[in-house]
Structures are given as structure tokens and as C-alpha cells.
């Protein structure tokens with residue numbers, strides 16, 4: 001059993017969960033300044049969509065049409081994807097969970113917004129907890145710090161993938177506080193260094209995380225993976 005998390009830059013991740021390919025928030029070459037992966041190079045059986053913003057959904061429909069992947073999102077985004085001419089979706093909503101072949105997925109709250117690129121209402125933003133045989137991983141999506149992260153952490157997280165870039169989401173200081181609520185074994189920072197307003201020194205952040213928590217920070221370079 002294994003769970004492999006590959007960072008494609010910004011908040012796009014390619015997962016291999018016991019052989020099933022899951023992509024989080026596809027924003028690829030041409031739309032994501034730090035990603036050099038084209039749609040044709042990315043396998044996908046499922047796409048998990050945290051919210052509707054363009055820096056997360058720019059390549060979702062094209063990747064789905066190319067691969068046939070099922071897109072898992074909130075109800076409003078699923079409806080929008082139907083209107084883009086793609087039917088293989090799975091709608092959920094905040095607090096709900098569903099058993100997929102690779103594991104149970106629970107949609108969590110996020111403190112953010114979720115408008116779609118054409119102005120369509122995108123429902124509430126969210127995150128996902130993936131309960132796989134090999135472990136439990138939380139993808140918070142874009143979010144501010146909120147104290148109910150303690151409830152998310154109560155399930156026992158192996159890995160938490162959180163934004164740290166500031167400006168659009170929580171920054172390094174709030175991300176450190178988030179880890180004190182989430183208490184994962186491992187934390188992977190993301191949503192930074194894509195553009196100038198979210199440039200951050202994550203190596204410095206990792207030093208503070210080691211000093212102040214029991215969490216192991218794993219600072220990936222774009223294209224690198226963490227596997228457990």
C-alpha cells in the first residue's frame with residue numbers, strides 16, 4: 001500500500017493512491033506559471049476540485065475530457081462542469097463523505113470564496129480528507145486559519161497539505177497555528193511562489209515548524225514527491 005503526493009506547483013497535486021491516479025485542482029502549463037506538465041502527460045482517474053477559482057480549475061474540464069476522470073466537487077461546480085459539456089461528475093457538499101475505490105473522501109469547510117471563472121456562483125469553497133488504506137491525508141484547499149481545524153485534526157492526519165503563501169490564503173504564521181490545530185505527522189506547504197504577492201521562504205518556515213510543533217515539514221520543489 002502506498003500514497004504518493006507529487007506537487008505540480010501552486011495548489012495542483014498528482015496523487016497515486018495504490019495505483020489510482022487522483023489530481024487535485026488541475027492548473028497546468030500555460031495557466032500555472034511554475035508548472036511544466038501538459039494535460040497529455042497527466043494520468044487521472046479522479047479529479048478532486050476544492051473550489052471554483054481559475055488558479056485551481058483552469059484545466060479541470062480539459063483534463064477530464066482527455067482522461068475520462070470523474071470530477072468530484074461541490075454541487076454548484078458539478079453543475080457548471082455539466083454546462084461545459086462533461087457529464088462524469090460526483091457532487092458532494094460540506095461535511096459529507098463518500099466511499100470511492102481509492103478511499104473515503106470527506107468534504108471539509110474552507111474559509112475562502114469560490115466564484116467560477118465566468119462569474120457563475122461556485123458554491124462554498126472546501127477541502128478534502130482522503131481516508132485511504134495507506135493513510136489519511138487532508139487537502140485544505142485555499143483557506144484562512146479557522147479553529148475548527150482542530151475537529152479536522154481529530155480524525156488523526158498522516159499528512160496535511162495547506163496553503164502558506166499569504167495574501168489570498170493564510171500565510172506562514174497562520175499556517176503554523178493551523179498545524180497546532182491539525183496536528184498532522186507531516187505538513188506540505190503549497191500555494192506560494194507562484195506569483196510575486198505570494199513569494200515566501202518555506203525553508204525558514206520549516207525551521208520554525210520543527211521548533212514549535214511535533215510536525216515534520218516536507219518542503220517539496222515543484223515536481224517532487226512525498227510518498228508513505
Ligand code: NI
Nearest residue numbers: 051053112142
Ligand atoms: Ni482560491
Ligand code: MN
Nearest residue numbers: 053055142168
Ligand atoms: Mn488559489
